[in-house]
Amino acid sequence: MEIRPILASLRKHRIPALLIVLEIALACAVLCNAVFMIAQCLIGTHAANAIDEAGIAIIHVGGLDDQHAADSIARDLAALRSVPGVQAVAAINALPLSTDAMLNGFTPNPEQDSQINSSQYFISRGGEQALGLQLLQGRFFNAEEYAQGGFTTSHQSSSHVVIVNQADAQRWWPGQSPLGQQLYSSSDKTAWTVIGVVADVLAQDPEFSGPAGRYSSLFFPLHASADLNRYLLRSAPQDRDRVLQQAMQALGKLEPGAVLEPKTYLDMRADYFAGSRNMAWMLAMVCVVMLAVTALGIVGLTSFWVGQRRSQIGIRRAVGATYTHILHYFQTENFLLSTAGVALGVVLAFAINIYLMENYEVSRMPWYYLGAGAVSLWALGQLAVLWPALRAAAVPPVVATRAG
Template sequence: MEIRPILSALMRSKVSMILIGLQVALTLAIVCNALFIIGQRLDLMNRPSGMNEADTFLFGSSGFGQGYDARAVMKSDLALLRQIPGIVDAAPANSVPMSGGGWSSGISLQPRQKTSTADSTFYMVDDHGLNTFGVKLIAGRNFTPAEIEDHDQGARVQPPVIIVTKALADKLFPNGDALGKQVYLDEDEPRSTIIGIVEKTQEPWTDSADIEHATFIPYFLPYGNYTRYLVRTEPGRRDEIMKTVEQKMAEANPSRIIGKLRSMEQVRHEAYANDRAMAIILGAVILALLAVTALGIVGMASFWVAQRTRQIGTRRALGATRFDILRYFQTENFIITTMGLVVGGILSYALSLWLMQQYQSPRLPWYYVPIGFLCLWALGQVAVLGPALRASRVPPAVATRNV
């Protein structure tokens, strides 16, 4: 089939051709960047925290009344929790990954260093902390009971020993020799020795640039009359144990309020609620754009079929087959779509550049646009198929009818 007659016909309907082409261009630019953003959000939401999330939950205990001894209650609570059947381990924790709140500071290699070598969150735990978190110790050792310090709220962070994540260890000591080295968590002495390295543990803040910079500190520390407990259960028994723990904690001490028990899966769900909402909204925008573009192509093709009925009949009378008519409209649509996609490809990268400048978004990968080309070509061909089939069924006798 010659392209020249198709182009000549399109030139007689410039407005329709330009509008559909622009619609295709805008659809490509928005869809490519929206899909890229959705992919980024999904990657963030699926990042492993380093914990055993499936079997772990947390809750808070707030004491009231005169004479409430938070430290004594913490010790008795932990003893109770650790003996409940089905509980693997329990530990106090000032914060957990994805919780959105915690304590962080800089870590330096020299005293009174102007700029810290790395920033890190601090998880204050006892010798059961690593086991309760479910993190993997890949080098060194865990804390011993003798190393756990009992501190007051607001005390300076000066532990003699610490355990860090691999990402933080590599940041502090790029040569990979962090184990046994000493660092400063405060400006001056004393120094803290790295006695262990865990594979991965996220910070509490999901938008942190250094998401895997975490430090475990051997502190036994309630916050006033408030204590947060982290509990790990045997696989598959978390929900059952949560009900048991809530009941036993309430019975053990009536002078306190047990906060809502939340699984780590709930913590993750809440932490990424905004990212999930963004992905859903952008997904709906993508579907709406594709639907509008498809309907625009259907409407344009249907109008042209109605407008060219006698012309189609004449071509059929001169020997054109139904397949020839079908191919004509599909080729016409392919040309319009291609022109729109060329413009859309430029707009896609331009929009990506704007997002990079305004929101520090990563660059749109090159392969998104070619894949978008293929998808919109396919969409255009499917959308035009109905009107094209209707045109192919126009009988030759139409050409002989009076107008």
């Protein structure tokens, strides 16, 4: 189809054409970034976590006497091991996806500070089994390596040992064996020796830690103390709820003055990512409403435009233009406007993404989101203009020329 008559018509009707271009550009920019953020939210909610999520239950314990906490915890753990169906029991300071995260910087070079906050997990004996950690290299802690005291002295076990995530091992010692390597705290330069590497366990608060710290987790051995205020119970998934109920009954008798908060790990995970899922739904609704408004705007402006050009349409029909020619005319016209809007929208989408990266720690948007947004707006434009174009093509020449 000849493009020059269409361009001439667009120059004559600049304001409606400009409005459609701007509407499509804004829709494209918002759509690309919104869909990218939805994908990021959903990816986060499905993040892999190398522990036995389905089999773990947690009891948060509050109100224990600090002076007698060690004896109380040892007694409580012994009682929990006797619950039928329990496979492993331990005490721990925090879980992956905890909001009360305990973070610190670590580095293999004592002369450098870490730019990543790593999650610190302090576990009592049996913690590896209770979590279901997957050992990839080295070994777990032995009985002599568990440190006495709270967090301030928990690093001072005789051997100063630590177990690291696979992601950390590859980041800190690429191409080398991490076993036997030294790891230093950025705060006080205390050193630990790596004795084991486990499959990647999520950080305590990955949304706070950011993408770099999502799988930066370290495990330290610690004897029972008031700082280990969560009891882990691991069982078969089908026994988990019953085990948790019976464990609560046992602890209620042993610790009548304590505050006990039971939860399965799957519920804990669902609670942590509830905000991300709600955000994804909200952004999805924004996209749907925005696309609907954009489509209605194109229909409205194009319908008005068709009404203003009924005489022109009639003349074209009178000199031999067919139904198909008129339909293709408006579709081509809309394609040109959509192309201009999409081109501007892609630039705006890229600029918005850069702004979000600099101010809100959002990742760089891959190019294919821009392509998908462009194709979506092109398709939307063609669908939106179809009804006005069909009405215009269906007008008989005598009616159109008389209307003019």
